[in-house]
Amino acid sequence: MAKITRAGPASPPDGGWGWMIVAGCFLVTICTRAVTRCISIFFVEFQTYFAQDYSQTAWIHSIADCMTMLCGLGFALCYSPAIAMVGKYFSRRKALAYGIALSGSGIGTFILAPIVQLLIEQFSWRGALLILGGFVLNLCVCGALMRPITLKEDHSSSEKNHDHGTQKEDYSPLTKEWAQTSLCCSLQREYSFLLMSDFVVLAVSVLFMAYGCSPLFVYLVPYALSVGVSHQQAAFLMSILGVIDIIGNITFGWLTDRRFLKNYRYVCYLFAVGLDGLCYLCLPMLQSLPLLVPFSCTFGYFDGAYVTLIPVVTAEIVGTTSLSSALGVVYFLHAVPYLVSPPIAGWLVDTTGSYTAAFLLCGFSMIFSSVLLGFARFVKKVKRTQLRFLAKESDPKLQLWNNGSVAYSVARQLDQKDEGALAMAVSGCNLT
Template sequence: MAAPKRTLYISPPDGGWGWMIVAGCFLVTICTRAVTRCISIFFVEFQTYFAQDYAQTAWIHSIVDCVTMLCGLGFALCYSPAIAMVGKYFNKRRALAYGIAMSGSGIGTFILAPVVQLLIEQFSWRGALLILGGFVLNLCVCGALMRPISLKEDHKNLPEQDPVSKTPKEDLPPLSLCSPLLKECAQPCVCCSLQQEYHFLLIADFVVFATSILFMAYGCSPLFVYLVPYALSVGVSHQQAAFLMSILGVINIVGNVTFGWLTDRRCLKNSRYICYLFAVGLDGLCYLFLPMLQSFPLLVPFSCTFGYFDGAYVTLIPVVTAEVVGTTSLSSALGVVYFLHAVPYLVSPPIAGWLVDTTGSYTAAFLLCGFSMIFSSILLSFARLLKKMKTSQVQSLDKDPGPKLQLWPNGTVAYSVAGELDQKDGDSMTAGVPSYNT
């Protein structure tokens, strides 16, 4: 049977089947990120049943998050490709599409948090995990919605094939003495394609952005592990602690959609980078105030504020990545970005747990997370400022009509000697030629 022909799009369609891709990504984020966040509700159950301290129990959540971002296993096979597909189908409304797709994390947290608490009470933590496992099987349905798309820019950026690769398979002899030579020719082609696919790793903007991701990821992960235990430690009931997670999920949805819609407006479309670092910095600031909030009425505003800006910067991560590397390399760049989440996700909850065990308080853990996110924001701000200063310097040099200056090793400024001598020679020759009046 002949393979079905794919439509070649000049640019992303910004609609059509793209909305089904958004729906599929929405379900993927519910089944992956929301379920992972709900492990926080199991934290106290695990700690009580296995009789372990905070640092040991935190490894359960951190390993789930790490494997999701690091390997090609489990949730990782669904999460990164689904997010990359949305970027392929949308350009003008990319932030809004990502806002809707990533809001599945908040909606799932809002719905699943009280449900998981109820399941634990009715069926114990083992039965609750079995039911969640059955729910996660809906990822198979999400995969059926994903339809690859062919863009003109993808074909434009493909490396030209050599004559060997264009040769039809049936024209080649089954056994040839030239096969080792063909293998040697194919190896440079593979290296060239890999170099082109991951060329963004040498872009300075992407290196700075990737470095900031490490600090941001370190700060954002522990809250979803320790919010419920912290609330219980200050006297909040189990139902209210689970409700805090629901509030976090609901406001997360608002942050996803509204921030995505706002940054698609003409006034903010060129400032998505600034909006991203602003949201990350405010989440870090929220962390610094958390140790002072020791009652349910005070923790509710915290959950609202942190949840909103968490949804905001999560929406903008793929958008900012696309602005830095372009849509052609978006899938590979997102893979690298989410890969960089893995190490902080692995170590930050156990480190926070160790600080809680050592100090007997959550203050040191929350302050470290807050300063880590604030540093991530400051790093991006500083890099952006340096880039603007460099751009303005280059523009001013281009606009300067004066003679070019040369700096000698001793620091003095001199005009071009050769240019001056040429000019003097020209003047002397002109002076020596007699002028005739007609």
């Protein structure tokens, strides 16, 4: 009896159960990214208890962030799939959906930062970590909300693979060899975006961006304490960073969904990354609470902005079908910078006795990430303009498609047909 399969919707539903997916992803980001950020509040406690310097203590936060992005362990099993699921359920409102979902990182930081400080004061750092561990168990609830969806393009792709496999089984006795070949072809098709120049540029820029963004969440509280800010006020700075992060997530997601900015999401992303880099360069000059509060607001807003746009920009480059794999690669690339940047920053603090060198290096790294993306986009635009110009010079009826390839227009083909018909008519008249 033939197996009957039900085709999925032609396009993402942009609503319905998708909002439950957004809610689940929202809670996932609270339990993963916000909890990891709160390690910054434990930094001074770890440093005092274990009697270690900045670079050694920073490995605690670095390893937690690195393992989240690098392996299929712990937070990674929740974070990346939840983000990919949002992309499956939304298309027209994708930036807004991601803005709401990823705002959990900011809301979680806003709520957890003062709570963690109180827990440390009441139960010591050991008790505080134990309570946070119990809170993270809510990830099980998030997993229960994740309902897979199969779009029409995914269904047609799987049907092609199934038909191809059936033909191979009918005509080839070497089943094992076919299975290996089929697996290789499947992997090649799934990760074909790795050969796209746009994705390669994005991947390189992500390395520099990730290097710059991580140390602030480790060293903001210690830096504030070093300039005379109290423990509660330093935790308050993290709360401000978190709540403004929320505003950046949602407002930037909403703005870039508008018609006048929808085609400029790439530019908005590099703009947000570059401004965070500039904030880093100004940080060493800010040595009081009234000056650190505006910094936390500015950095938090644009941090939320570009975090929202990472999946959106990735989807624009690779498409919806390969989004899950591409996001996996993008977040995987965060791992090494997350691992090495806080210890390197700590080593600079230990060596120089100041935070200046560490913050400047992070700032220039983020600015370079932004400039690299902008330069690549500029070069691509210049090449398109040159190709269009050459096409017009060689033949005014040539058209330049979006992918840069040159194709003859329909008018050209019609002209050729008309010329052929005219020649036949003339030859007919000559014969008569």
